[in-house]
Amino acid sequence: DAKTTQPNSMESNEEEPVHLPCNHSTISGTDYIHWYRQLPSQGPEYVIHGLTSNVNNRMASLAIAEDRKSSTLILHRATLRDAAVYYCILRDFLGNYGGATNKLIFGTGTLLAVQP
Amino acid sequence: DVKVTQSSRYLVKRTGEKVFLECVQDMDHENMFWYRQDPGLGLRLIYFSYDVKMKEKGDIPEGYSVSREKKERFSLILESASTNQTSMYLCASSIGRANYGYTFGSGTRLTVV
Helix, strand or coil: CCCCECCCEEEEECCCCEEEEEECCCCCCCEEEEEEEECCCCCCEEEEEECCCCEECCCCEEEECCCCCEEEEEECCCCHHHCEEEEEEEEECCCCCCCHHHCCCCCCCEEEEEEC | CCCEEECCCEEEECCCCCEEEEEEECCCCCEEEEEEEECCCEEEEEEEECCCCCCEECCCCCCEEEEEEECCEEEEEECCCCHHHCEEEEEEEECCCCCCCCEECCCEEEEEC
């Protein structure tokens, strides 16, 4: 499985944008980039995913580098409720039905602290 | 919304007991997963299933087994609980495509004494 590298922790101020980086230099052409976050005392929550193009949804935006070796999760206006661990994970789209390629392998993620 | 429901939020069991952790999802997902989460070690995959009666070992299957008799239900079994199985256990489900997210349950915090 291709690996991702994220900073251990980041800090942000409330109502400011946050850019969470992820490096995935060994990404393959069939890997989707997924982001999850885990709030304290909860299970992980899906945030966004993308393949090549930048993506937006109600929670965040995902900017993917042209060579796909890095990506950035963007929270446009951080709130105190966004304080969480954010995980960047690669998921192989060739694993279409079962098999080892269809599982998510979590790294240690980035702990985001949001200051009021 | 998709819901993944884990039967217990907190459990305390004795060493040597057989423990069942239950997980139910309501969106007809093919894939279901069991993870455990420990401080400093992150989430580690124990077992997963991509269809009824099908199962695959994850990264740390030792000491665990699973059962999937119905599509919506995936059970994790600790055959003889030990103190090193004290952990947060998380169940997840997904359809079988990489361009689709997982939905996780809220977790079961198991303490083995």
